[in-house]
Amino acid sequence: MRYKIFLSSNQKEFEQERLFIKQEIENDYLLNRFFEIFAFENTSASEKSPQELYSQEVTDSDIYIGLIGSDYGNILESGISPTELEYNLFNRVHNEAYIFIKRTQFRDDKTTQFIDKIRNERSYQRFSDRYGLFSQIRKSLGDFLNKNLRNYRAFDSEIIPNSSCDDVDLESMELFFDVLEYEPLNTIRKNKGLTHVLSAINAGDWQDGEFKLNNSGALFFAKDASKFNISHEVKMVRFFDYDGVKTFQKTFANSSILKILKEAEIFFYKTTNIISEIKGFKRETIYEYPFEAIREAIVNALAHRDYTIQTASITFYIYPDRIEIKSPGRLVYPLKISELEENKPIHRNETLTRIFSKTIYMEHVGTGIKRMKDEMKRFGLDEPEFRESGEFFQVTFRNNVNNNLNNRQKIFLKSHIDEITTQEYMGMFDISRNTAKKDLNQLIEEKYVSKNKNGRTVFYKINM
Incomplete structure (x- = not known):
């Protein structure tokens, strides 16, 4: 299999650079084994219009390389250039976009605005000539291969050398057994003890006669996972307004995974609108959203986030008209949003997911998306929306009652x-x-x- 690169730029301004990049990749024995490059000027005649052709090619590509200089280029009927359109199309469905901006003394206003837009969404690199440019491209492609060809999902199973059973929080262990769906673990606990339970669920391993936690074990059971430099915070905020400016209540959860789930449940019930309805002799409480669907999204965020991204947190934001749950890390390649409900999951964190699967929260791996949709439908609400933006994956639940109402x-x-x-x-x-x-x-x-x-x-x- 070769990964497909889409090369995007103002063709006239970067005519020489585009030819140089294509030739260098095709002549490089290693790069040519793993990458094929699409450059529009090298395509043969097609029944499709140029815009239809490159729109299809960019969405089908695995990697986007964008070159930006001084000239914005021709303006399409949509009001933007082909380069910006290609960037937008790729950015909706993929993550691996590498942007290179040429150092120049002059840029037109539209180009400056385009760069400002990119700056808010992802990082980019600068270059002066085509040799420096290709050197940076080669390094970016090398990083891509390193991430995708090695066992990228191994972070959650890495052993923590300075950990021990003393780091285990017994309260978190009890929470685990409270929601356990895998009965044999109770027998192991009774006959062999908690350390053997941790070993049985791959929450760690024995090294030199001592049991040490791995990153998954620390996330689930450590007294303080941040001690091991694992970024796992969940920010929970209820906003007064629709734009997320006026904060009503907020909390920051940094405890073990099952404790975070409990904190999220408490936060949900504390900050969402409710009423009590009398039916017969019973009082029933009604909420804005089905918590089962919200919890499923939070479980997915905790199980599938990219824990190697340490500069961002999972966010659980409640607005008057919607709930947004955003997790660091886009979908694992080659999974796409359109394939989320096909029950053939691709996991970033295999070990973490297996521990979760022993509980009631993920007893049927791969069915979470369907359960979210079914719960929202049962509640009379629209299906949740899934999208990727920058380095994040986001689920949005909408309260589809008229926003003019209080x-x-x-x-x-x-x-x-x-x-x-x-x-x-x-x-x-x-x-x-x-x-x-x-x-x-x-x-x-x-x-x-x-x-x-x-x-x-x-x-x-x-x-x-």
Whole structure:
């Protein structure tokens, strides 16, 4: 198999550099074994338009090499140049984009704006001539091979030399057994002890007669994983506004994985809107989102994040209209978003995932995406959205009630109450009669609710 490189630039400005790069890769014995390069000027006649052709080629490529100089280039009907369009197309579905900016005394305004956009999304390198350029390209391709041809997923199974069983948090172990789905481990625990349990689930190994944790074992069971320089923080924030400016509440979780899941559950129930509905003699609590779907996304973020990225955290952000869970690390090559539900998972962290699979949180590996979708559908909400952006993978859950409504109105519409009086609406939210009437009248205007009368009693019914 050879990885496909898409070479993108203003063709006229970089005519010599493009030819040089293509020739050097094709003439290099090592690079030519692993890479093939697509350069638009070398393509034969096609029934497709040029834009259709390079759009298809860029999305099918594994690596994007972008050259930027002083001239932005021709403007397409979309208002951007072919180079920027190619960058956008690749950036939506892939991660391995290498940008090289030529040192020059002049740049047009559109080029400067394009560079500013790239600066906010990924890193880039500068060059002065084609020889320096290719030297940097060669190094980038070497790094790509090093990451993809070695056992890239080995980080989670690396042994921590300075660890021992003294680093194990017994409370985290108990949490593990509380959610355990693999019964033989209880027998091992009873007959041989906790160290043999850790060994059985590959949370570490014996070295020189002493048991040492690996990175997965530290993430699950260590008193303090940060002691071993493992970045595992989860930032949880509830925002007042839709843009993430006004913070209502926040917390930073740095404990073991199962403790983080508990903290996330507490944070969710503490900061999302709820109501209590009486059905018969029972009081039922209704939330904005199904927590089972949210928890599944957090489990996936913890299990599949790239722990070698130490400058970023998992984020769990709750907005008035959505929840976003973002994890460092894009999908593992060659997995694509369109393939997420095919039950043929490709794991970055094999060892970590296997430990998770022993619990109720991941008892059926590869079905998490479907469970998220099913839970949202059951709750009457749209399916979650999945996207890659820069170095991150993000899941978005949307509360698809009209954003013009306030939280009381949104909660009421999700309560599935057949009918309600003004007095009952006042009691549900502990508000005045004027506020209740204002809410209900707006719902009538927006055609969410119909006003009805039964004798002298006026009630409001949610339109189905």
